[in-house]
Amino acid sequence: LGVGSVLLSGVLENYSDGPMTPKQILQVIETEGLKEMSGTSPLACLNAMLHSNSRSCDGLFYKLPGRISLFTLKVRPALCSFNPETR
Numbered sequence: 001l002g003v004g005s006v007l008l009s010g011v012l013e014n015y016s017d018g019p020m021t022p023k024q025i026l027q028v029i030e031t032e033g034l035k036e037m038s039g040t041s042p043l044a045c046l047n048a049m050l051h052s053n054s055r056s057c058d059g060l061f062y063k064l065p066g067r068i069s070l071f072t073l074k075v076r077p078a079l080c081s082f083n084p085e086t087r
Contacts (some may be wrong), residue, residue, distance in 0.1 A: 004049050005060055007035055012061070012073045019064055019072040022047040 007029065012020060015028045026043050029035055039045065050071050054061040064070040 004046075005053060008046070008049065008053075009060055009073055010034075012071070019067075019070045021069050022050055022071070025050075025071075 008025060011025050011028050011034070015032070016024070020028075022043060026037070026046055030037060047069065050061055050069075051063070053059045054063045054071060060074060061071050062074045064072065
């Protein structure tokens with residue numbers, strides 16, 4: 001896991017009891033001083049990281065279906081694996 005993924009998972013795990021938008025996550029990071037945010041668009045970088053880490057079965061984050069950019073931690077990544085007994 002990269003530093004960004006660990007930071008994001010820490011925010012989702014410790015600072016919220018439910019899913020968060022990238023903007024809410026960024027606000028926590030800035031308010032708590034968890035990481036110095038630099039560059040021209042930290043929100044765009046954060047959003048890209050969340051999306052890229054939520055698309056595969058082994059991704060760390062889960063994007064709620066039907067919701068615009070609402071993320072949470074995956075709690076059971078095994079649900080993505082094929083299980084022949086469920087057919």
